[in-house]
Amino acid sequence: MTVNTLDLTIRPITGPEELDLFSRIPYTLNHELAGDLTEGRRRASWMWVALDGDRLLARLSWWCRAGGDSPLLLDILDVDDGSDDVDRTAVAGLLLRTASAATLAEGAIPPEYLRYVSAAWREDPAERRAVEERMAAVEGEGGSLLVERLRFEWTPASPPPRPGDRLRFRPVRDEEEMLRLMVRVLDGTLDAHDRADLEHGSAEQVAADRYAEEFAGYRTPRDWWRIATLPSGEPVGFVLPARNDYHPMIGYIGVLPEHRGHGYIDDILAEGTRVLADLGVDRVRAATDVGNAPMAGAFHRAGYTTLSRVIDMTWA
Structure with a gap:
């Protein structure tokens, strides 16, 4: 089944009451969504879903800093990775195109797209496929890769580093x-x-x-x-x-x-x-x-x- 043969409903969620629907697709940011809505970093009108009946096929969300009045980042663009009966890249692209036209100012440069991935994502065939499909959807809508970044964490399990005496x-x-x-x-x-x-x-x-x-x-x-x-x-x-x-x-x-x-x-x-x-x-x-x-x-x-x-x- 391709996207052209689906009877998709593409819409923003109605509010926090639909967070369970939006969170059906697992992702590292899911635990932050409720707090983001409460603190004003997200808005229900910026959180879109693509539904095939009751089935969540894809979703996206923009993010801003608390108090911001326009999207700053597109940090969620997801497809149900188990939906092998559809063209997942096409569904994600259609969702992105539809939501952007309804949400972003006409003629404005869209916000950056971020995708958090594991440190060895290229070595996991399933994750690599998922990442590349999402990247292809963004590329299909005019985006391109700027950079891949490394994320680091220090915890007290490591001794706190101390500067030397040169500075x-x-x-x-x-x-x-x-x-x-x-x-x-x-x-x-x-x-x-x-x-x-x-x-x-x-x-x-x-x-x-x-x-x-x-x-x-x-x-x-x-x-x-x-x-x-x-x-x-x-x-x-x-x-x-x-x-x-x-x-x-x-x-x-x-x-x-x-x-x-x-x-x-x-x-x-x-x-x-x-x-x-x-x-x-x-x-x-x-x-x-x-x-x-x-x-x-x-x-x-x-x-x-x-x-x-x-x-x-x-x-x-």
Whole structure:
């Protein structure tokens, strides 16, 4: 049976009372859905299902930060992987096309699509098929792969890393100082998001947008943030320990270009992790691009374990 022969009902859910219906397809984010609706990170009108009678064939949901008024990410796009009687990629594509036309502003660039996958997803035939089908559905609607990222986690089971004595650490003085350092760190960055943004704007604009859209929204104290300096006071880099809506994390970390290659990233990451560990948190999350081997190595040396990966697709 193909999508053309199905009598599909494609619609948003009516509200929290349909979360059980929406959650019939298992996924790592299912346990967050009720809280997201309560806290305003999701809306029922952004959570769509494709039904064949009473059978849930596919679903999708957009997400935003609490208090946001428009979708920021498409972080759920699922198909019933047991539905071998249908073209799953076509069903997912039809759902995405229909929901996007009804939800997103006409002519707007769609939000990024994220898919959380296991660390070894390519080695599991069933998971690989599921991931590739979802990616194909997004590609069919004009999206393309931007980057694959590694997700890390530190827990108190590992000793809290401690920075050496080469650097000094102090709080950020003000927003202007933070923006100046962010601009400098963007020089030679390996981060795919930053590199993509730099194709369309100056380093100053990219830094300002990142600060306003992401860092300014952290609800944790900014005196957690640390500037790393040499004993002379010359800045070397910075780290932003924070907490998002779900867990403590390393929000951003960087070494200034002129100080790269000396292993300072280990000390800076150790300080950021220490700030959170000293608060008694039960975990610290972090992420970096698969291609950023120096940063991935720093996380492993600091006692972080690889938690999973994320597929990140965008629309040009």
